[in-house]
Amino acid sequence: MQPRLAAAKALGRIRDGGSLDRELPPLLAEVPPEQQATAQALVYGALRQFELLEAVMGELLRKPLKRKDRIIDNLLFIALFELLDQVSPDYAVVDSAVRLARRQRSWSGALVNGCLRRFLREKEALLERARRQPSAAALLPGWLLDAIRRDWPDDWQAIAAASARPAPMTLRVDLSRGSRDDCLARLRQQGLPADAHACVKSAIVLTTPAPVSALPGFAEGLTSVQDAAAQMAATLLAPRPGERVLDACAAPGGKTTHLWEAGERRLRLTALEISERRIAALRETLDRCACDCRLIQADAARPDAWWDGKHYDRILLDAPCSATGVIRRHPDIKRHRRPEDIERTAATQAALLKALWPLLKPGGRLLYATCSVLAAENEARIESFLAETPDASAPPLALDAGVARSVGWQIRPGDLDMDGFYFALLQKQ
Ligand SMILES: C[S@@+](CC[C@H](N)C(=O)[O-])C[C@H]1O[C@@H](n2cnc3c(N)ncnc32)[C@H](O)[C@@H]1O
Known part of the structure; x- marks a missing residue:
């Protein structure tokens, strides 16, 4: 398959609710190997610039295309991204988009040609008008931009800019x-x-x-x-050889295996994961790193079903979250999250904290981590937990990058080119 067509199809599937991780690989497999990187770069690029491209499309099309013709819409998104990106010559982008569109819908060649040529003629004015929409300027959906601005009045622009840049390996x-x-x-x-x-x-x-x-x-x-910010978790929890350690939300196992390494490969380690699909990836990581660990598929919020009654010295709760700190790696997150998801994940995080705390030994430590930048999932969560848990305290953290929050520590996306992560280390009396 032609890389631009594969990219347009992938974009369509993501706009319909699919995830990049699941939708892109089968489409890439149909693209000649030497062109797969191009197709991938087009999808990621178009998703990163999505809000701007959407605003430009609103100006270019007199009325939105019908749902059954979404492939044309997606080919236009990809072509507009390429014209912005300026890696390929403009004429090649336009020619290819027109040819591909015509093959999908015979009537669409003139429309695609007209839209792209108008974009080239009026580029600066169109972009300037589009960027008057705050969401298009920040490259974030409106509700998320509002939430980040509220939580980060001084840093929201830097967070938005870092979220739109590709992440290093x-x-x-x-x-x-x-x-x-x-x-x-x-x-x-x-x-x-x-x-x-x-x-x-x-x-x-x-x-x-x-x-x-x-x-x-x-x-x-x-x-x-593994991103450098994610690598801070094992260092902060600092398990010592011989200790009983629980990784409560473990797949795909990046932090489980790092804990194992940090404990000099001599921990009594248990990894929990609720999702059957994700547990396969976790098992693969554990095998690859020769990590000796008890693996349980279970709901961490319901210890009655899996806990053996022996307390842990250390617990890592790398909680499910909005993942708003890792948009630069997973730009499809912007399309999938909804404002109501934040309340739902915050409730899950609260339930996990409450359920896991009794499993910790007196004197033990629990590291709460998220890859979110939103206070509702981070410091607000921990403030509520501390208020209702008399035997919990949070000793202050001071890391070499990022900023202190009311409680805990935040690495903002882009701090020393890292992903966004939040950490709070909780100590049991
Ligand atoms: C942020 S990811 C963990 C990433 C992992 N710690 C790593 O570093 O590779 C959160 C994981 O928790 C799992 N999860 C969500 N709710 C859970 C629950 N109630 N019990 C156990 N696992 C859960 C999700 O399926 C997901 O795999």
Whole structure:
């Protein structure tokens, strides 16, 4: 399949509610291997610029296309993104879009040609008018922009800008089995230039993304792919060899395996995951990293069904959340989240905290983490929990990047080029 057509089809499926992770791979498989990266870049790019492209489309089309003709709409989105992106020459973008559109709907060639040529003629004026809509200027859906502005009155523009930029590929080195310097040297030998992350000791940032099959030590778990902010979780929880540790929301296992490495591969570790589909990926990660861990498919909020009654020294609650801190990696999040989701995830987070707290030993620690930037899922959640839990306290955190919140710590998307993450470390009396 032609990469632009594959990209338009993928965009259509995502607009219909599908996720990038599930919808893109089967379409990419139909694209010649040497063109798959192009198709992928087009879908990600169009999703990152979606709100702006949507506003421009509103100006270009006198009335929206019928639902049955959405493929034409999506081909236009992809072509407009390309004209903005300026990687391919304008004439090639227009020609290809017209040809592809005509093959899908014979009447559509003139429409696509007219829209794209008008865009090229009036580009600056069209973009300027589109950007008068705050959502199109910030590249975020209106409700989410409002929520981020409310929670981050001084930082919302930087957060929005970072959320629209592609994220680097970051590796984690298993420091229990090798050094970061050795890994950097091996990467360079293999023609993969990379740098040590400025504040996370296990993290390496690749100059250019590479397939995992090219990464030295990936198959044996000596290296893993994980954003540097996500790597802060194991360091903050700091499990010690021999301790009983619970990872309550574990799939796909990035943090489970990091805890294992941080505990010098000598923890009594349990990983829980509710989703049958995601547990397959978790199992694969555990096997790859040779992580000796008890794996249970269960609802962490209902310990009666799975807990053996022995208390944990450390618990990681990497809670399900809006994922608004990782939009740069998963730009489809902008299309899928709804305002009411935030209330729902906040209720789930509260239930998980309440259910897991009794499982912690006196003197034990629970790390609450989300990849959200919204206070309702972060500091507000922990403030409520502390107010109703007399034996819980939150010792202040101070990390080398990010900012303190009323309680806990936030890495904002883009801080030292990291994903957005929130952490609160809770101590039991
Ligand atoms: C943020 S992701 C975890 C990412 C993981 N810690 C990592 O670093 O790879 C949250 C996970 O929690 C799972 N989950 C959601 N609700 C759960 C529950 N009640 N009990 C157990 N797992 C749950 C989700 O299916 C999802 O896999």
